[in-house]
C-alpha cells in the first residue's frame with residue numbers, strides 16, 4: 001500500500017501558487033487511482049493559510065515545516081525540510097511541483113531518504129495498481145513511461161500538466177515538523193530577488209501567447225542595412241499590447257556576446273530551445289527565426305504555432321508550424337500593432 | 342582564498358543536438374539508434390560550468406580545475422580533442438554509457454567516488470561545478486546527489502553569475518521563475534553550483550592549452566574506471582508525433598496576414 005505526500009511550498013503570505021495547487025490535484029488523482037491515502041506537507045514561513053485552502057482536498061493529514069528559516073529557497077534548509085516532511089508522513093511516494101524552489105532540492109532529498117527520483121514528469125497514472133510516470137528525455141525530443149520498485153520515490157510535476165485544485169477552503173489541523181539542520185546554522189543567506197521591472201518584465205509564464213524573436217530582426221534587410229533599433233521598438237510595442245511572453249532564439253542572444261547591436265531587454269533567460277527554456281503557452285508566434293531543430297525542441301509544449309519568415313523553405317515549413325507566413329516581419333508586425341489599436 | 346580553490350567540474354557528453362535522435366531498445370536497455378556513431382559534444386551547460394571554472398581559477402591564484410567526465414572511452418576521447426583546447430583542466434574519466442536513460446543516482450555515486458579519490462582533495466577549498474540540467478536526462482538531479490554524497494549542502498542551481506567578494510564570500514545569482522534571479526551569499530567553500538548559461542562566451546581554441554591538457558587526457562582515458570549503470574523500468578520510449586500540416590501563406594498582402602494573425606491571437 002502506497003502512502004503519498006504532496007510537498008507544497010507556500011508564498012510569502014502563506015497562500016499557494018498555481019503550480020502547488022496542480023501538484024495537489026496530481027496527488028489526489030494518483031491516490032484515487034492507487035486507492036491510497038495522501039497527506040500534504042507544507043513548506044514556508046507561514047503555512048496555515050495554505051493548509052486552510054486545502055482543508056477539503058481529501059488529504060489524510062497536514063504536516064508543515066515553517067518559520068523564518070524556511071521563508072526562502074535555500075538548499076540546506078529546504079532539503080532538510082522535504083526529508084523531514086516525507087519521514088513524518090511515512091511516505092513511499094513524494095510529489096511536488098517542479099518549481100525552481102522544489103526542483104532544486106527534491107532529488108537531493110530523495111538521496112537523504114535513501115530513495116530515487118524523477119524530475120519534471122508530465123503525466124502520472126495508476127496502471128494495474130502501480131504508479132507510472134511520463135517524462136521527456138533529450139530536451140523534449142522523446143518521452144518515456146516508467147515505473148520504479150524502489151521507495152521512497154520522489155517525483156516533481158512539471159507546471160501546467162494538471163488542472164489546479166480549486167476546492168473550497170476550510171480549517172485544517174496542521175502537525176508541525178522540525179527538520180534536522182546542520183549545527184552552526186546555514187552558511188547560505190538569501191539576500192534578495194532581482195526582478196526585471198515594468199516593461200522589462202517580458203518573461204510571462206501565464207501569457208496565452210509566446211512571441212519569439214529570432215536573429216533575423218538584426219540582419220541586413222532588403223535595403224542593405226540592419227534595423228535593430230526599429231526591431232526593438234516593434235517587439236516591445238507588440239509585447240505591451242498583446243501581453244505576450246517573449247522568447248528568443250540562441251543566435252539572437254549570442255549576438256550580444258559577440259558585441260553586435262542587439263536588443264537591450266534580452267537575457268539568456270529568454271532563450272527557447274535545446275539549451276534554453278521549454279515554456280508552456282497555448283499559442284506561439286515566431287518571427288525572423290529559422291525554426292531549426294535545436295530551437296524548435298523548446299516549442300514542445302506550445303499549442304498552436306505560427307511563424308513569419310521571408311524564407312518559404314525555413315524550418316517552420318517542414319511540419320513544425322501550423323501556419324507559415326512568408327513575409328517581412330517588420331511590415332507584418334507594424335501592421336499587427338496598428339490593428340491591435 | 343590564499344591557497345586558491347579546488348574546482349571540480351562534472352561534465353557529461355551528449356549527442357550533438359543537430360542530429361536526429363531515435364530511441365531503441367537493446368540488450369542493455371534503452372538507448373539511441375546508432376548511439377556510438379552520433380557525434381558527441383560536452384553537455385552545453387557543463388561547458389558553461391567549465392569555462393566559468395577556468396575563468397575563476399585564473400582569477401584566484403593557486404586554484405586548479407578538474408573535469409570529471411563519464412562516457413564511453415572512445416566518445417570521451419573525441420569530445421576531449423575539442424574541449425581540451427578551450428580551458429586548462431585535468432581530466433578524470435569514467436568509462437560508462439553516456440545516455441539519458443541511465444540512473445542519475447548511479448552516475449552521481451560514481452562521480453562522487455571519483456572526486457573523493459582526487460589526491461590532495463581539500464573540501465575546505467572545494468567548489469563543485471556542473472550543469473544545472475543535462476541535455477540527455479534533463480532532470481537536474483545528478484549534481485544535487487553528488488553534493489549530498491560529498492556532504493556539500495550549500496548548493497545553487499540555474500547559476501548565471503558567481504562573484505568572489507572580500508573575505509572570500511561567494512555571491513551567487515540563480516535563475517528563478519519569470520526571468521528573475523535569486524541572489525544569495527555563502528561564506529565560502531565547500532559549495533556546489535549547477536550552471537545555466539553563465540556570462541562567458543565559448544573560449545576560442547588555444548592550441549597551447551590543448552597540448553598541455555592532452556598530455557594528461559590520454560593517460561586519464563587509459564585509466565578510466567568502468568562503471569555499471571542501472572536504468573529505471575521503462576514501459577516505452579517514443580518519439581512524439583510532431584509533424585504538423587503546415588499551411589504556407591505567401592504572395593499575400595501584409596494587411597491580410599496581419600489581420601489573420603490578430604484574429605488568431607484574439608480567438
Ligand SMILES: Cc1cc2nc3c(=O)[nH]c(=O)nc-3n(C[C@H](O)[C@H](O)[C@H](O)COP(=O)(O)OP(=O)(O)OC[C@H]3O[C@@H](n4cnc5c(N)ncnc54)[C@H](O)[C@@H]3O)c2cc1C
Nearest residue numbers: 214215216249250251273274275276288289290295310329
Ligand atoms: C549545442 C547547440 C545548442 C543549441 N541550442 C539552441 C537553443 O536552445 N535555442 C535556439 O534557438 N537555438 C539553439 N541552437 C542553434 C540553432 O541550431 C540555430 O542556429 C538557431 O536557432 C538559429 O537562430 P535564428 O533562427 O534566430 O537565426 P538564423 O538561423 O540566422 O535565422 C534568421 C531567420 O530570419 C529570417 N529573416 C530575416 N529577416 C527577416 C524579415 N525581415 N522578416 C522575416 N524573416 C526574416 C531569415 O529568413 C532566417 O530564417 C543550438 C545549436 C547547438 C549546436
